[in-house]
Amino acid sequence: MNKQVKIFDTTLRDGEQSPGCSMNLKEKIEVAKCLERLKVDVIEAGFAISSPGDFESVKTIAETVKDCTVASLARAAVKDLDAAWEAVKGAVDPRIHLFIATSPLHMQYKLRMTEEQVLEKTAAMVAYASKYCSNIEFSCEDATRSDPDFLVKVCNLAVAGGAKVLNIPDTVGYTTPAEMQALIEYLMARVDRADEIEFSVHCHNDLGMAVANSLGGVLGGARQIECTINGLGERAGNTSLEEVVMAMRTRPDIYQVETRIDTTQIWRASKTVYNIIGQSAPLNKPIVGKNAFAHESGIHQHGVLANKLTYEILTPEAVGIQTNNIVLGKHSGKHAFESHLAEMGYHLEADELLRCFDEFKVLCDKKKTVSDADIEAIILHKKTRDDDVEIEGGFELDWFAVHTSNFTTATCTVSLKRGEEKFENVSLGDGPIDAAFKAIDGIVNPPACTFDIYNIHSISEGKDTLGDVTIRIASGGKTYVGRGLSTDIIEASIKAYIIAINKLMATQ
Ligand code: KIV
Numbered sequence: 001m002n003k004q005v006k007i008f009d010t011t012l013r014d015g016e017q018s019p020g021c022s023m024n025l026k027e028k029i030e031v032a033k034c035l036e037r038l039k040v041d042v043i044e045a046g047f048a049i050s051s052p053g054d055f056e057s058v059k060t061i062a063e064t065v066k067d068c069t070v071a072s073l074a075r076a077a078v079k080d081l082d083a084a085w086e087a088v089k090g091a092v093d094p095r096i097h098l099f100i101a102t103s104p105l106h107m108q109y110k111l112r113m114t115e116e117q118v119l120e121k122t123a124a125m126v127a128y129a130s131k132y133c134s135n136i137e138f139s140c141e142d143a144t145r146s147d148p149d150f151l152v153k154v155c156n157l158a159v160a161g162g163a164k165v166l167n168i169p170d171t172v173g174y175t176t177p178a179e180m181q182a183l184i185e186y187l188m189a190r191v192d193r194a195d196e197i198e199f200s201v202h203c204h205n206d207l208g209m210a211v212a213n214s215l216g217g218v219l220g221g222a223r224q225i226e227c228t229i230n231g232l233g234e235r236a237g238n239t240s241l242e243e244v245v246m247a248m249r250t251r252p253d254i255y256q257v258e259t260r261i262d263t264t265q266i267w268r269a270s271k272t273v274y275n276i277i278g279q280s281a282p283l284n285k286p287i288v289g290k291n292a293f294a295h296e297s298g299i300h301q302h303g304v305l306a307n308k309l310t311y312e313i314l315t316p317e318a319v320g321i322q323t324n325n326i327v328l329g330k331h332s333g334k335h336a337f338e339s340h341l342a343e344m345g346y347h348l349e350a351d352e353l354l355r356c357f358d359e360f361k362v363l364c365d366k367k368k369t370v371s372d373a374d375i376e377a378i379i380l381h382k383k384t385r386d387d388d389v390e391i392e393g394g395f396e397l398d399w400f401a402v403h404t405s406n407f408t409t410a411t412c413t414v415s416l417k418r419g420e421e422k423f424e425n426v427s428l429g430d431g432p433i434d435a436a437f438k439a440i441d442g443i444v445n446p447p448a449c450t451f452d453i454y455n456i457h458s459i460s461e462g463k464d465t466l467g468d469v470t471i472r473i474a475s476g477g478k479t480y481v482g483r484g485l486s487t488d489i490i491e492a493s494i495k496a497y498i499i500a501i502n503k504l505m506a507t508q
């Protein structure tokens, strides 16, 4: 029987705090639900003290999630620990995750503390946190650049104070797999009651080695991996959940461990997170990139046709990629649609189902064949979009008309709805999309903003494919993402822009 490695997901904390990845409350709840379906062991829902918004989202997630431990990060400080506990205490299994830096550089320049002071603080704050809760995780920030013997001292105090999990972060992505393995072995051999403690690794990806370093930690005896969906996180990101989980699953002969992750939920979780932050996977991203399972070269195709194992070490089905295409069409009824969604792993509330079915029918009129990828796009867009459209006082597209050619200036007339009110405007522009956005600006009158991202990608093959448009605008140091889906890319762009603008206006 292989040993169990716990998966601690920090998409909503380390991932969310990185630039361009911020999420609103509803989006965070959507991600938390994905993580619960994935069966991660721990969800780090945020850093409760960092803002009222973070506090609220940690609290809501703690009260919503039933099948995972929910943690809040806290510095080793009384007010942080108070806020962390207030936020997570409603969880089925709450955890406080506190940290203090232990490397000479961090202690001297960031904390301005001596080793003695760090030791004292550790003992006092772990004991303080333990009064609230028995599930305490303690992290030595910048552990891989710390003196290993000092780490032993800090860890011993944390264990004495009641910590049950000792996390060893490679905060700046500096270590190597062999070094991480050796460090975990070193600590496990010296820290008091090491056999009762869960050792954990938290690796950043600055040198592209976060996954390899986490696996090094597992070989050294770590039994918890901290990671994020799609490897989101500070700078070059964290260990990617999908990569590290599939590596352990594909090579049990090497790692001799297992996780409780339902890998068939990986694809959906990855898509949901990319959708929310307005990014998409690089084509060659392991596990979730478009090309991860594509065999283009003749030699590879020949091999795969003869025997899949020639070039395929894991299957798309194992990570939940839909490969059985085109079963539904114009004449399919709601029940067929619903049972097909269930086969794809989607169980929608009655009203969501109805709205997705309506969109599916509209699409059937526009497209000859509707693929599973199209259906999945409708569902994921619906889930992340409805809330945005419903922003109080938000605008919705009523209709638009464009005129464009290669010898005249483009014009767009747009009609927007807000409740019962309708607003019309017309504008010229440098192309139909610019004209449309200017017409919208004329109605909404948003504050100055810049375009960070404007992406169009096709959901499936064929000229009639659905266009998936992502727009990210920035204003006042914050970013706002909108996505639109349509077989008409101007319509998709207009819808995406309206959502981004609604989000921006909601903060004014
Ligand atoms: O990278 C890091 O050191 C962290 C800790 C706060 C766990 O994110």
Ligand code: ZN
Pocket: 014, 169, 171, 202, 204, 234
């Ligand atoms: Zn980190």
